Amino acid sequence: MLREGSAYPLEQEFSLELPLGYMPPPLPAPPHIAVVLHAFHLDLLPEIRAYLNHIPFPADLFVSTDSMAKQQVVEACFSGWNHGTLKVRVLPNCGRDVAPKLVGFATVHNRYEYLLHLHTKHSPHASGLAGWRGYLLETLLGSPEVVRGVFEVFAQAPRIGLLAPQHIDDLRPWIRWGANFELAAALAARMGIPLPRRAPLDFPSGSMFWVRSAALRPLLDLNLSFADFPDERGQTDGTLAHAIERLYFLVCEQAGFDWMKISTRGQLHDQKGVTAITGPEPLKRFLSRRCVRLSALRDETRAVEDHPIITAQPAKLRRALHVLWRHALGDALPLPHGRQLVIVLPDEAPGHDRLAESAYAALRRLPSGALGRVVATPKLERDGSDTIRRNVALRAGFAAGADLVLLLGAPGLMHPDSASALLRMSEAQGGRALLEGISLPQLAPKPVDDKDFTISWAGGPAIAVPRAVFNATGGFDECLLGRFAEMDLSWRARALGFAIRHCPRALFLAAPGDTEAGPQAWTQGLRLAIKWGNAAAKADFMALLRELGEQPPEPQPDPVPVEWRAFADFPRDPAVVCRNET
Amino acid sequence: MELAGLDVVIRLHDISELPRLDHCLFSLLGQSIPVTSDADHCEPLWLHLMLHRFSFAEAQVVRSATQALRPLDKTASLTMHNWELPEPFDLRVPLLNWGLEVTKCRYFTCIGVSDLLLPGAYAKLLARLRLTGAAMAVGRVITQRVRWWGDVVLPLVEIPPRSAFVPSRPEGADALPVFLLDRARLPTHDLVFRVGHPDGEVAEFMQRLSSQYEIDTRYMTDLLGVHQVL
Secondary structure: OOOOOOOOOHHHOOEEEEOOOOOOOOOOOOOOEEEEEEOOOHHHHHHHHHHHOOOOOOEEEEEEEOOHHHHHHHHHHOOOOOOOOEEEEEOOOEOOOHHHHHHHOHHHHHHOOEEEEEEOOOOOOOHHHOOHHHHHHHHHHOOHHHHHHHHHHHHHOOOEEEEEEOOOHHHHHHOOOHHHHHHHHHHHHHOOOOOOOOOOOOOOOOOOEEEEHHHHHHHHOOOOOHHHOOEOOOOOOOOHHHHHHHHHHHHHHHOOOEEEEEEEOOOOOOOOOEEOOOOHHHHHHHHHHHOOOHHHHOOOOOOOOOOOOOOOOHHHHHHHHHHHHHHHHOOOOOOOOOOEEEEEEOOOOOOHHHHHHHHHHHHHOOOOOOEEEEEEOOOOOOOOOHHHHHHHHHHHHHHOOOOEEEEEOOOEEEOOOHHHHHHHHHHHOOOOEEEEEEEOOOOOOOOOOOOOOEOOOOOOOEEEEEHHHHHHHOOOOOOOOHHHHHHHHHHHHHHOOOEEEEEEEEEEEEOOOOOOOOHHHHHHHHHHHHHOOOHHHHHHHHHHHHHOOOOOOOOOOOOOOHHHHHHOOOOOOHHHHOOOOO | OOEEEEEEEEEEOOHHHHHHHHHHHHHHOOOOEEEOOEEEEEEOEEEEEEEEOOOHHHHHHHHHHHHOOHHHOOOEEEEEEEEOOOOOOOOHHHHHHHHHHHOOEEEEEEEOOOEEEOOOHHHHHHHHHHHHOOOEEEEEEEEEEEEEEOOEEEEEEEEOOOOOOEOOEOOOOOOOOEEEEEHHHOOHHHOOOOOOOOOOHHHHHHHHHHHHOOEEEEEEEEEEEEEEEO
C-alpha cells in the first residue's frame, strides 16, 4: 500500500548526466526556443543572464516582473541580448512564478516548440537550500554542452517532453503532496488525470525545466487566469502554484510524453542513479528503459518507501560548491581571441616602478589570444579628486581599446596570475560584472556569497571595470570620494543589471590605507545616504556631523530612482562604512 | 661570510600546501626593505624553502610553481633545500635547524606557509633591531579563519587574538608573532630549535630567547601579519 505523499523507490530514480559523454551531432535546424523567466528578485538577473549565454542556439527571451520600475531594471539588465528578441511584461504579483509563465505568457507556449522555464529563485525560508538555485541553473544551463545535451535528448527521443533537474538531497523530505493535494487533485481532475490520495509523486522541484510546449498542453488548455491564483503573501506551500508545480510530470504524461530528470556531475551529494551516457544508442536504451510513468505506478498496489532523507556529507558539499566556483571563475571557458585587458597605473609614487613591472609580468601570463596593455593615468590639467582621476583613468583605458580596465589604486605588487584571473572571471560573466581584486592579506573581508563570489560592492586597491559597466554608468560619481564612490558605482551597476564579484585569484599587495573616519567621511556617508534615499543612514551621519559641529554638505546630490534603492546594501553602522578593508 | 639583507626560512611539508605557499611567497615579495642610505635600492631578501622529503617530481612541481613569482622582486632570491634522508620521521624541527645552518645573513626569521605579512613588516622590525640593538623584534599577528579549495581561499571573519602576546610568556597567544632576530647579538648555542614544547618549536624558540635577551615589542600593538587557519 502506498502511503500519502510517498514517492517511488530510490532505485527507480535514474537521472541522465549532462553534458553527455559524447559530442552530439549537429541538429538539422536550430530549435525554436523561448526562455520564459519570471524576475521577482532582480539582484539575481546578472547570474541568470550569464547562464543564458550558454544557450548555443537562438532563443527569444520573455521576462515577467511585477512593477514598471522593475521592468526598467530588467530591460537594462538584458540590454544587448543578442540571442533573439526580448519582451518584458509587467504582470500581477500572484501565483509565484507559475502564473506569470503559464497565464501571462500562455500564448508564447503556442508559438514555440521548446521552452525553458526559469525564475529568480530565492529560498529564504530554508537556508539549507541556499545553493539550490545554483544547482538548478548549473544543471539546466551549466555550459553550451549541457544545453546541446538537452536538445540531443529531445532529438533522439521525440517522446521525451520534459527534462528537469534531479532533486537536491536536502530537498527530499519535501517531495510530498503536503498541503497541496486537494488543490492538485481538483486541478488534475479538470485535465482528466485521476489522482488518488496515495498517488506516487515526483515533480520538477524548483519549477525550472526544459519542456516541449506540447507536453504542457493539458495545463495550458485549462485557460487559467490570474484570478485563479491567490494574492502573493510569501506562502511557501499550499497554493495553486505549488499544486501546479507538483503536477508538471503528470501533465506531461497526460499529453502523451515521458519526462526524465537530469544531473550534472559533482552537484549531488548522492550520485546513485546518475547515469553517464557515451553514445546515441546507449542514450536511446537508457531512455527506453529508465523512464518512469507516475500514471502507471499509480495503479500499482505494492508498498513503496518515502523518499529517503540523505544526510549531506561535508566533503561532497564542498565538491558541489567547487563546480559552481569553477564556473564563476571561468576555468573551463575559452577566452575569445582578442579580448583586451588594460591596466591603468596610479600616479607616480615610490614603488611605482615595481608595480609597473609586476603588471607587465602579469600580462605576459595572459592566455594565448588575449591582449594586454599597461597605461599611465593621464595628467590632469588642474587638481582634481581621486574620483576624477579614476574616471580619467577609465576613459584612458577604454580609449586604449580595453574590454576590461583594471584600476590600480596604490603602489604595491600585482600577482602574476591576477590579470588572467580577472579576464577569465569577466568573461564568465559575459563582461557584465564589476570585479574586485584581493588585497593580501584581507584584514576585514567583505561577506562573499560562496556560490558565485557575489559581494555588495567592489572596492580596494584593484577594481576591474568592463566596458559595458562604464558605458552604462558613466563611471564614478565625481561628487563622492573613496569607498563611497566605489559603493555608489557598484550599486548603480547592480541596479542596471550588472553583477559585482570578488575575484579570489586576483591578488594584490598594497599597504593598508588610512581608515576613512571623521568629518570628511561622515560628509561622504551623508551624501551617499541622501543619494540612495536611506533615511536611517542619513540620520546616523547627520548625528555624527552634529557631534563635531559640522554642517551638512551643500549642494546635496540628486537621489537615484526610488526603485534602485533596494540595490544599496547600506551598512547600518557608519563605522563599518569607514572601515579599512586592505 | 655574512651576507647583506635578511634570511627567511619557510618549511613545506606537503605538496598540497602549494597554493598556500604561493600566497605566502607573494606576501614575502612585498617585503622590500629600502637601503637606509639609498632609497632607490633594496636590501636583498634570501628566501629558503625547506622541503620535507619531496620526490624529484614533487620538487620540480614546486620549482615550476614558484617560477612565476621570481621576476617580481629582483632583490629576492629563492633557494630550495630538499631533505632527502629517510630519518628522522618528524622533520618539523630538523628543517628549521637546517635552515639556520644554510643561511648566512645577520638577520634571520622563519615563517609558515599559512602566514601572510603586510607589506613592509620586516622593514619595520629590521628598523627596530637597528635602532634598539635588541636581539629580536616581534610584531603582532592575528588569526584568521579561512576556507581553502584548490587555489581559492575565502577568508571568513576576522578573529581577534584571545590575548596579547607577551614575549616572555607566549602561552595562550592566539597567533605567534612574526619575529626577526639579529644573530650578531645571540650566541650560537642558543640558535637552535628544540622539540617538546606544547605550542611547538617556534614558540619554544621565541620564549627561550625572550627570557634571556632583549626583545623589542614596539610592533606588538601594530598588526604586521595574519595567520590563516582552516
